[in-house]
Amino acid sequence: MTVNIADAPVAAARPVSVARGYRFELVKLLSQWRIRLLVLACWIAPALFVAGVSLQSSLPTDTLFGRWMNATGWAGPLVMLGFAGIYALPLLTSLAAGDVFAAEDRLGTWRHLLVAVRSYRRIFAAKALASLTVILVLVAGMAVSSSVGGLVTVGNRQLVGLDGHLLAPxxxxxxxxxxxxxxxxxxxxxxxxxxxxxxxxxxxxxGLLLPVVVALAMALAQILPLPVAVRLALPTSAFITWNGLFTSPAQGGPLLVSIVVSLVWAMAATALAYRLFMRRDFTNLTYDGSGRRAIAAGALPLAGLLGVTVVVIAASTPSLGSGIEQDKLQRSLATAFAHLYRLQTAQLNRPDVTEAELAVTANCTKGDGLVAPEGPGNDWRCVVSWHLPGVEATGSAIYQLDVTSDGRFVADGDGPKEVNGYFQVRTPTGDQPNPLWQFDGNVELLSSTPKG
Incomplete structure (x- = not known):
């Protein structure tokens, strides 16, 4: 009996599973020397940086929480976080995600990959998940390494928040x-x-540089005195609004809006990338990208998303102005001063007082009263007043404030000397940094000024 080979059933070729494709793409990424070097750097370099800076007498006081790096180990990872949001994270995303598809074009390996996997969708999912995994490993390394470096060098001590209150370890x-x-x-x-x-x-x-270019453009936009609605509509605004976690109560409004906006941008950009990938003609071996197509299918939809986000935020929150108003700034300064005054009182071994007993108030003017008291600038001048129990005289101190567009301010003491005019105070255990000399604060941009 003979069998006709042509009549024999042929097993249908099945696409490779996403799990197998993911493992394959992850191995490809981790086999690259630059990715291995990044992983090693992210898990070692932050610890060395934080440890080295924390042992210095000159600290990066122009950086958020930099002035506390030799006082607590928890300031180090926050300084590293501020650096990462501006420089490191955009670069890491470029190297891990900006080249994951383009590498196949340079090497000419699309035909082999398509034959092996036999599914456009699964190739896209595997590559996206592999790049995401590498990014998470890099971010986790920076967070863990900087924390370990700070804790080993300085110790697990309490941290001073942005409004002056103390956070237990x-x-x-x-x-x-x-x-x-x-x-x-x-x-x-x-x-x-x-x-x-x-x-x-x-x-x-x-394609490789795009995340860095976008992050740089967004950082430049954050410096400008833009309305709050525009600032929060940028996908990188959470790189700044995280500082709201370090006030009491937490200024969670801007941070929550920023996170939602970032996730919407992540889903929209991923969907656009998927749409372009599924429509690509892989039979053209000389494909080198299309600038016109990238603008029409990528840049324009994201620009439209930015416009819609601005409208939604402006309609749902008090965010059409700068968010920096006289009353809000005065309240933030008075709150921070009251908390830090108690810290100074403990340093000097004086009787403790409460914020209610101090009844701190602040009176701020901008530009010597010649301009409207609102908006960012380094021409804010404030007089802080307080009362001590059993003392009739009212205490007062002068501060020069530099307020940035994102609501952060640096208060620089301008006398009297025994309160805030010198960077150290003489305590029973020796000289210590004066918490009232210079300190950071934050104005919540989305909060409304109470009427009446």
Missing amino acids: GDAALQVLLAWICMLAPTLALAAIGLLGSVALGRSPM
Whole structure:
């Protein structure tokens, strides 16, 4: 009996599962020397940086929490977080996500990959998940390494918040962890933009640089005196608004809006990248990306998303102005001064007083009263007043304030000397940094000024 080979059933080729494709793509990424070097750097360099800076007498006081790096180990990871949001995270997302598709174009390996996997959807999912995994490993390394460096060098001590209140070591650890977790939202947005650039621009180096270019443009926009609605509509605004976690009560409004905006951008950019990838003609071996197509299918939809986000935020929150108003600034300064005055009182071994007993108030003017008392600037001048129990005279101190567009301010003491005119105070145990000499504060941009 003979069998006709042509009549024999042929087994249908099944696409490779997403799990197998993910493992394959992850191995490909981790086999690259630059990715291995990044992983090593993120798990070692932050600890060395934080330890080295914490042991110096000259601290980065122009950086948020930098002035507390030799006082508590929890200041180090927050300084590193501020640095990462501006420089490190955009670069990491570029290298991990901005090249994940373009590498196949440069190497000419799309035909082999398509034959092996046999599913466009699964290839896209595997590459996106692999790049996301690498990014999470890099971010986790920076957070853990900087925390270990600070704790080993300085110790597990209480942290001074942005409004002057003290966070116990356990509370500080929790807030630091939450701040790093919140940073994942804008990081995912930049990673999705990297995926979009890698798909749309092919071998062009702009695909690799796109997350860095976008992050730089957003950072420059944050410096400008833009309305709050525009600032919060930017996908990287959470790189700044995390500082609201370190006030009491927490200024969670801007942070929550920023996280939602970042996640919306991450989903939108990923969806656009997926749409472009599914429509690509892989039979063209000379494909080198299309600038016109990238603008029409990538840049324009994201620009439209930015416009819609601005309208939604402006309609739902008090965010059409700068958010920096005289009354809000005075309340923030008075609150921070009251908390830090109690810290100075403890340093000098004086009888403790409460914030209610101090009844601190602040009176601030801008530009010597010649301009409207609102908006950012380094021309704010404030007089802080307080009362001590059993003392008839009213205490007062002068501060020069530099208020930035994101609501952060630096208060620089201008006398009297025994309160805030010198950077150290003489305590029973020796000279210590004067908490009232210079300190950071934060104005919640979305809060409304009470009427009446």
